[in-house]
Amino acid sequence: MNSPTPLxxxxxxxxxxxxxxxxxxxxxxxxxxxxxxxxEARKAGMEIxxxxxxxxxxxxxxxPLNDEELAVAEANLGGRIINVPLxxxxxxxxxxxxxxxxxxxxxxxxKSWMDDTLDWAHIxxxxxxxxxxxxxxVAEVMARLDDMIADGRNVFFxxxxxxxxxxxxxxxxxxxxxxxxxxxxxxxxxxxxxxxxGKLILQNFDEVSANSFQHLIEGSAxxxxxIEKSGGQVRYSAYGYHGTEILIDGRYQxxxxxxxxxxxxxxxxxRIAQAAWAEGIKATVYNxxxxxxxxxxxxxxxxxPLIALLRALKKENGGAWxxxxxxxxxxxxxxxISLESLLQRIEDFNESEVMRGFRDxxxxxxxxxxxxxxxxxxxxxxxxxxxxxxxxxxxxxxxTLVLEATGPLMFHESSAPGGPVLWLxxxxxxxxxxxxxx
Ligand SMILES: NC(=O)c1ccc[n+]([C@@H]2O[C@H](COP(=O)([O-])OP(=O)(O)OC[C@H]3O[C@@H](n4cnc5c(N)ncnc54)[C@H](O)[C@@H]3O)[C@@H](O)[C@H]2O)c1
Numbered sequence: 341m342n343s344p345t346p347l348x349x350x351x352x353x354x355x356x357x358x359x360x361x362x363x364x365x366x367x368x369x370x371x372x373x374x375x376x377x378x379x380e381a382r383k384a385g386m387e388i389x390x391x392x393x394x395x396x397x398x399x400x401x402x403x404p405l406n407d408e409e410l411a412v413a414e415a416n417l418g419g420r421i422i423n424v425p426l427x428x429x430x431x432x433x434x435x436x437x438x439x440x441x442x443x444x445x446x447x448x449x450x451k452s453w454m455d456d457t458l459d460w461a462h463i464x465x466x467x468x469x470x471x472x473x474x475x476x477x478v479a480e481v482m483a484r485l486d487d488m489i490a491d492g493r494n495v496f497f498x499x500x501x502x503x504x505x506x507x508x509x510x511x512x513x514x515x516x517x518x519x520x521x522x523x524x525x526x527x528x529x530x531x532x533x534x535x536x537x538g539k540l541i542l543q544n545f546d547e548v549s550a551n552s553f554q555h556l557i558e559g560s561a562x563x564x565x566x567i568e569k570s571g572g573q574v575r576y577s578a579y580g581y582h583g584t585e586i587l588i589d590g591r592y593q594x595x596x597x598x599x600x601x602x603x604x605x606x607x608x609x610x611r612i613a614q615a616a617w618a619e620g621i622k623a624t625v626y627n628x629x630x631x632x633x634x635x636x637x638x639x640x641x642x643x644x645p646l647i648a649l650l651r652a653l654k655k656e657n658g659g660a661w662x663x664x665x666x667x668x669x670x671x672x673x674x675x676x677i678s679l680e681s682l683l684q685r686i687e688d689f690n691e692s693e694v695m696r697g698f699r700d701x702x703x704x705x706x707x708x709x710x711x712x713x714x715x716x717x718x719x720x721x722x723x724x725x726x727x728x729x730x731x732x733x734x735x736x737x738x739x740t741l742v743l744e745a746t747g748p749l750m751f752h753e754s755s756a757p758g759g760p761v762l763w764l765x766x767x768x769x770x771x772x773x774x775x776x777x778x
Contacts, residue, residue, distance in 0.1 A: 343701065344594055344627070344763040346585065350771055351752035355573060356496060358385030361489050365426075365556050366500030367393055368417050371633045371739065373579050374500040376747025381496065382418060384751075389488060390417045391481055394425020400432050400440075402473075420488070424480045428552040429544045430470025431506040441466050441540055445508035448537060453510055458536040463543075470547065478559035486563055491570035495563065496754065499556055499578040502602065502635060504548035506541065518599070520640045522713045529599035530707035542604055550608035553578050557616050557623060564621070575754045576623035578613065580606050583704060584629040585765035586648040587655065588690045592767055595690065596705070597630055597642040598698045598712060603705030610761045617760035626750050627763045631739035641716035643735040644723070647686045649742065650679070652770035661777035665741070669734045677726050682734070685726075689719045745772040 356362075362381035368374050368390065381388055392413060394402045404423040405413060414421050434440040441463055448456045489495060505511065514537075517527035532538040557576060564574045582603070583596030600606075609625055616623040629649075630642045650669060653662040670679040689695060694711045724730050749764055749772050 344582065344585065344765075345759060345761055346765050347626075347749065347753060347758070347762045347768050350768070350775060351749065351755070353755040354384065354752055355755040356381070356384045356386055356494055356751070359490075360384070360386045360494040360496070360572075362386040362388050362419075362496045362498065363485065364388070364390045364417065364419075364498050364500065365552070366391070366498075367413070369634050371631075371743070372500065372635075373628060373631070373633065373743055373746060374498060376743045376745070377496075377498050377577070377750055378417070378747075379744075380747045380751035386496070387488075388417060388419025389485065390414075390419055390421040391426045392421055392423060393427040396432070402427055402432075422481050422484050424477050424484070426474065426477050426481060428470075428474055428501055428548040429504045430467045430547060431504065431544050433470035433473060434466050435469055438462060438465070441544070442506045442508055445506060445510060445537065445540075448508070448510045450510060450513055453514065453537050454531060454535050456536060458540060463540060467543065467547070471551070474547075474552070475555055475559065478555050482559050482563060485560075486566075489563065489567065491566065491572070493567065493572045495567055495572065495574045496751075497556060497560060497574070497576045498750075499553045499576065501552045502549040502579070502605075504541070504544035504605075506544060511537065511541070515638065518601075518708070519638050520717065522710075522717045526710045526713045528707060528709070529601060532601070533707070541601070545602050545605040546608055549602055549605040550612060553609055553623075554612045557612070557621060574622070575757070576613075576616070576621065577750050577754050578609055578623070578625045580609055580625040580627040580761065581630075582606055582610070582627045582763070583701065584627070584645060584763065585767065586629075586645045587651045587766060588648065588687070592652075592765060593699065594701055595645060595695070595699050597639060597645070598706050599708040600639075600705045613760035622754070622757050623760060624750075624754060624757045625761045626746070626753075627761065628746055629742050629764060629766060629769060631742045632733075632735050633739070641720040643733075643739075644686060644689065644716065644719060646735050646738045646742065647683065647723075648690075649738050649766050649770065650683065652766040653773065656767060656770040656774055658770070658774050659778055662774060665737070669737060672727050672729075672732055672734055672737070674726060674728050682723065682726055685719070685723065689715065741773055742769055744776070745769040748772060748776070
């Protein structure tokens with residue numbers, strides 16, 4: 341990808357109708373991006389099918405959901421869940437009798453981890469065990485799904501999996517410093533990537549956030565062939581991240597959260613969609629804006645670009661509804677603090693020398709720096725303090741709006757997709773919102 345390829349028209353097509361099948365490949369969480377797509381599928385009258393990543397028992401063995409967990413998950417999704425554990429990654433896999441990568445990390449200490457080495461031959465065996473387990477589970481899921489889809493139906497596979505941070509005590513402390521540390525607590529993300537610990541984590545991110553999409557596409561080949569032969573169509577979508585164009589100084593400019601350690605996996609995800617596309621498979625990665633979800637809350641400052649959406653809402657011909665969003669956001673600030681002053685604070689932040697230095701698309705994902713951490717985490721903290729209640733933030737409200745807009749954008753674009761990798765920038769998000777509410 342040498343430049344971002346934006347989605348620049350509101351997509352109008354919809355091939356999906358009652359009786360077609362929507363498959364969510366990942367679990368659905370309250371604030372998660374996938375809600376946008378699930379809402380569209382529901383509106384279209386599609387049958388909704390979900391999966392589970394499974395749960396760990398007291399010995400860390402992967403198990404399906406129990407009856408109670410399954411009932412809760414199905415009620416939450418509004419559809420049936422195929423109860424075969426689809427946990428991606430290999431952090432808790434190992435050949436019989438051997439240690440798992442998470443156990444191997446147990447010997448690392450906060451003093452020694454930068455120089456500690458790992459047994460890569462053994463890690464490769466664990467990776468192979470994890471991949472074999474995941475592919476076998478995908479095959480079982482697809483066999484069950486096959487019985488649930490009649491000939492001639494259209495099928496939408498929505499991939500939402502991302503993650504892979506191993507549950508090792510030492511890493512939790514390091515992550516806290518890399519993503520939340522400033523001043524003396526700052527830690528360079530490059531130091532992590534240069535360590536064996538970092539290299540292991542990147543491999544696990546690849547499995548969870550990228551290769552799982554490949555396994556989905558390959559594992560559903562037989563369903564795809566049957567559906568297409570019987571007159572139906574099959575689509576694949578995945579959520580990417582590769583920076584977003586937002587309004588800075590009155591024009592849309594590409595910017596990014598740094599350091600997005602998962603960026604290498606997200607670029608791999610893009611390549612997987614491109615390779616599938618080259619074979620005639622309609623798979624699209626939608627690079628989505630920064631929002632606050634269960635998964636992104638660890639990255640302090642990731643929410644800052646979101647605030648500029650308020651300006652985009654107005655620029656894209658926002659009417660009374662856009663004004664209402666401004667008022668609702670303004671009402672969340674402390675008395676005496678205006679929305680304009682907050683927007684100016686964000687503008688100054690984006691215009692700073694430090695932030696300009698990170699607007700380098702070709703160098704993405706760049707490592708963080710002390711100056712960046714101090715500025716970004718400081719700004720994030722300051723902005724939270726401008727609110728009346730730290731549990732009701734402007735970025736919560738705007739996250740909900742972005743999620744709402746991505747639903748119809750991805751759903752309709754995937755009906756007649758323009759390419760394998762598309763950016764959903766603030767302009768198209770704002771236009772979609774103004775159209776829904778106009
Ligand atoms: N939040 C953001 O700012 C943002 C921006 C752009 C793209 N995205 C992408 O959107 C997608 C959904 O993320 P979200 O932010 O809505 O958060 P979320 O927490 O709601 O979703 C994370 C998903 O990953 C799945 N998952 C986590 N670990 C897994 C594992 N080991 N194996 C299999 N599945 C696993 C979960 O089941 C869930 O479906 C992700 O691909 C994410 O990278 C998020």
